Amino acid sequence: MQHFEELKSGHFYHIYNHAVGGRDLFRDANNYQYFMDLYEKHISTVAETYAWVLMKNHFHLLVRIKEVEECLHLTGFENLSGVKPPHQYFSNFFNAYTKAFNKYHQSRGSLFERPFKRKLITSDSYLKQVILYIHNNPVHHGFCSHPSEYLWSSYLTCISNKPTNLKRETVIDWFNDIDNFIAVHEQKIDRDEIEGWLET
Secondary structure, eight states: OOOOOOOOTTOEEEEEEEBSTTOOSOSSHHHHHHHHHHHHHHHTTTEEEEEEEEOSSEEEEEEEEOOHHHHHHHHOOSSGGGOOOHHHHHHHHHHHHHHHHHHHTTOOSOOBOSSOEEEEEOSHHHHHHHHHHHHTHHHHTTSOSSGGGOSSBSHHHHTSOSOOSSOHHHHHHHTSSHHHHHHHHTSOOOHHHHHHHHTO
8 A cells, every 4th residue: 555645845746646436537628628727726836847648537747846935935925824735735626626527527426536646756867757657658558659649748848839837948958958858758668667666
């Protein structure tokens, strides 16, 4: 059984989760877009985003939890009493999406597994491996043959110049430059190693 620790300020986490009971998290394009809109509304206060992918029944995120001082600056709070624990922002986000999803599809009940899964990342090599794992998820599940063919991930944002809150420049720097970023995504990744690491 996994132990789910508190999200610590200044640290990177791979956050991921599945739908409960064989449900889908996303049934149409409106669901995918609304999830991302809500994500920006709820999570940008407490976390920076470096990679993401939305699949039909699960999702993956790579985030860095902001320092308390960064949160205070963005929210306008003048003291710590106004800042909730980081995991609460994620829980509120998932709850808000569930309510909207159920209303939109005239359904009811829980949507996400609880508690949501999170894995602390402690090395630079795993930062890059997690990005590759996230962007190649649609390929692994047979939705496309290359990350560039899938709309609901951060890969296309990483290789574009369009405005974004994604920490694109930092991500590209981790891979040295855009050409190497693209080239490395062409290579086969060791999914078993990453998935084994996630379960430890």
